[in-house]
């Protein structure tokens with residue numbers, strides 16, 4: 001077995017209450033690594049087209065990768081893969097916390113959950129004894145994620161759902177510690193199986209090819225992290241909320257359901273503001289992570305809880321016309337405890353507010369008014385009253401009540417808190433990402449709107465290239481499995497030190513913007529190890545990795561996801577953006593919205609796809625994607 | 628003609644306000660000079676904070692502080708710092 005992998009896949013059948021340990025398929029691991037890549041390959045191979053995402057035949061796959069359990073910074077992450085009930089296409093989501101560590105210590109790389117239990121069940125995996133226990137979870141059913149994990153105790157590492165997952169809210173997530181695999185409705189799939197919690201523990205040691213070399217190198221990386229302006233400073237000090245003032249200043253902070261990109265009081269939601277008002281602690285929330293980007297806040301009645309991320313501040317804050325951090329803290333805590341994805345939740349609430357504003361549906365919710373929001377969040381999680389409609393997400397609501405032109409989703413997945421009219425590459429990424437409108441499948445906006453060396457985000461230069469490279473990289477990172485924030489560290493410290501007004505900055509920016517195909521060539525080069533991502537992988541597995549290998553593996557995973565979506569009936573027509581984004585100008589100088597139609601053909605060409613967005617046979621052959 | 632200069636968090640903390648409405652500036656340079664005046668004897672601190680931020684007009688980065696960029700009524704001149712989130 002390749003080093004870094006435990007070599008075992010655990011198959012659970014919840015209906016029959018049986019389990020089996022199977023060997024990890026080494027050939028798949030070589031091509032796809034673990035995590036999302038391995039999970040996607042399994043999903044493709046195990047399922048027939050057209051299955052019901054909430055039926056017993058939809059496998060729920062928990063997958064770790066070769067770096068999990070290694071104690072590398074940001075490596076306590078796992079991927080969840082299944083058919084998404086929200087989009088009908090590939091569903092994948094990643095989560096921090098500690099479950100990945102528990103699973104790997106139990107000597108398991110992947111868990112495939114099949115079938116459905118008639119009664120609520122939880123599963124305990126004791127890796128040392130090779131024992132799997134199916135236990136009654138009736139008493140836990142109905143509990144929030146916090147109470148559930150408390151009841152399960154600290155002896156094991158858990159992945160659990162809250163009431164939202166139990167009630168199959170289409171954007172319910174799976175929670176480990178204080179982190180959530182929020183996107184695509186993976187929690188609804190877990191709930192549809194009657195599975196309340198999956199817990200794992202063990203004391204097995206991860207075997208590495210070059211353990212001494214790995215340790216030495218990791219010590220050096222930790223020092224780099226410490227001195228890095230993002231990983232060692234900004235994320236540590238302000239968490240992800242540190243970006244609020246940046247996106248607001250660049251007119252791309254969703255406000256009132258993306259009707260605007262700026263809110264004059266958004267500073268009240270920023271990480272800087274939180275540091276001065278109400279921050280009670282800093283926490284890593286993902287085991288062994290030195291970055292510690294989580295914040296702790298005090299919510300009356302709930303105590304010290306994990307504070308909101310940027311996405312939550314955007315979607316449950318300005319997107320609803322709200323800039324009161326205390327309210328966002330409370331709603332964020334509710335969503336985490338109920339097991340809801342705050343991005344989809346915030347967009348769906350914003351959509352409901354606009355329906356009300358336009359007189360299309362009496363939702364009782366209004367922009368800028370917190371009244372009724374907390375009650376609606378609870379109603380959504382329990383599918384009570386109108387909450388039952390909102391639990392279906394924005395796309396389904398727009399089909400039923402109208403408002404397609406301002407339903408802010410791609411492929412059914414609600415957009416994240418970066419308005420792509422201020423970030424054209426991010427728009428291409430949203431439109432083409434296989435799981436739908438999400439920012440962490442590439443984070444192109446970092447290179448055009450928020451990072452230290454941003455190009456002009458509103459011309460066509462490099463706007464098709466950046467998403468391809470970034471999506472490939474994110475696929476690889478999610479298959480190792482590492483936190484995607486690690487990629488922020490790849491931009492060296494001295495680039496951050498460039499003065500925004502200086503000639504060096506200007507020169508670097510012009511060179512980057514005009515690098516064209518050279519950019520892809522450089523990123524795809526297989527010459528030498530250049531980052532900690534490929535170096536770690538090489539030292540752990542003994543295989544040779546370079547940034548170019550990561551691009552290739554990422555492209556393979558991305559194309560397989562694409563083939564899965566095509567098999568499920570999605571087409572190139574789904575590579576689009578909401579009408580509001582395409583047609584409504586957001587900036588003073590704009591006459592229309594995002595120029596997707598001008599960028600998509602180039603994107604397809606770079607990908608090696610035909611004009612309809614279908615991978616060409618030669619592309620699949622080159623990448624060794626078997627379909 | 629009214630324009631608004633939006634400050635970084637640190638500047639806002641120093642001055643006690645998030646934004647400065649200004650009457651009359653016709654270019655980015657004029658607006659920034661008028662904003663600096665508000666800081667009085669804290670001007671040096673303002674300069675240090677301004678140095679590490681880019682400037683955007685209505686959300687569009689004015690590539691590298693082009694002081695001559697003309698403003699229109701209602702424009703928003705914002706100091707923007709780089710950041711990473713998710």
Ligand code: SF4
Pocket residue numbers: 074075076096283284285286289290291292293294483484485
């Ligand atoms: S950087 Fe933040 S999200 Fe990423 S692993 Fe560390 S604590 Fe978790």
